[in-house]
Amino acid sequence: NAGVTQTPKFQVLKTGQSMTLQCAQDMNHEYMSWYRQDPGMGLRLIHYSVGAGITDQGEVPNGYNVSRSTTEDFPLRLLSAAPSQTSVYFCASSPPGQGLETQYFGPGTRLLVL
Amino acid sequence: SQKIEQNSEALNIQEGKTATLTCNYTNYSPAYLQWYRQDPGRGPVFLLLIRENEKEKRKERLKVTFDTTLKQSLFHITASQPADSATYLCALPLSGGYNKLIFGAGTRLAVHP
Numbered sequence: 001n002a003g004v005t006q007t008p009k010f011q012v013l014k015t016g017q018s019m020t021l022q023c024a025q026d027m028n029h030e031y032m033s034w035y036r037q038d039p040g041m042g043l044r045l046i047h048y049s050v051g052a053g054i055t056d057q058g059e060v061p062n063g064y065n066v067s068r069s070t071t072e073d074f075p076l077r078l079l080s081a082a083p084s085q086t087s088v089y090f091c092a093s094s095p096p097g098q099g100l101e102t103q104y105f106g107p108g109t110r111l112l113v114l
Numbered sequence: 115s116q117k118i119e120q121n122s123e124a125l126n127i128q129e130g131k132t133a134t135l136t137c138n139y140t141n142y143s144p145a146y147l148q149w150y151r152q153d154p155g156r157g158p159v160f161l162l163l164i165r166e167n168e169k170e171k172r173k174e175r176l177k178v179t180f181d182t183t184l185k186q187s188l189f190h191i192t193a194s195q196p197a198d199s200a201t202y203l204c205a206l207p208l209s210g211g212y213n214k215l216i217f218g219a220g221t222r223l224a225v226h227p
Contacts, residue, residue: 042118042217042218043203045214059216092157102148103158103160105157105158105159108156
């Protein structure tokens with residue numbers, strides 16, 4: 001199993017550009033989520049999905065869109081990039097259960113918005 | 115609002131000693147708490163989960179305690195090794211649950227030979 005994969009590893013955008021961060025998992029996990037990590041701050045939840053066709057907002061959803069058409073994929077879209085979105089983005093997945101399951105994280109995408 | 119605090123200063127210890135990291139939280143009564151390890155340039159990796167009705171959990175050289183009265187968890191690494199050097203994050207489920215986690219900023223541990 002490849003686990004959780006993310007592409008690209010690194011991206012530079014100009015303010016106002018849009019892009020999609022890709023996330024895929026091959027563990028048949030129902031739950032997937034996106035976090036951003038900024039220096040001196042903990043990981044913050046952007047959006048999450050409890051299964052194909054179901055998504056919901058986390059702590060910091062503004063400026064981001066998600067969709068979940070398959071169990072495997074959970075892309076994160078930046079609609080109009082802003083310098084405040086410069087961060088490291090992590091995708092995570094976990095199996096179904098009682099909410100006590102561990103989360104498996106991808107390697108991250110480092111995004112720089114100029 | 116819910117808040118997690120971890121010591122932002124790096125913890126430097128000698129190889130072989132026990133490292134103790136602290137996670138404090140406020141305005142919250144979580145059903146469980148998790149600890150993750152994060153190496154530079156990588157995603158967090160799960161280490162341990164402890165439930166609210168458990169006082170202590172062990173896994174090899176790792177030990178986690180959970181004091182719901184003090185609203186604190188302690189994470190211990192015994193017989194520490196340079197390979198244990200990393201940032202350690204604690205995480206709690208957000209209200210509304212189901213794997214929606216709130217993370218602390220993490221404490222960087224450096225184990226010196």
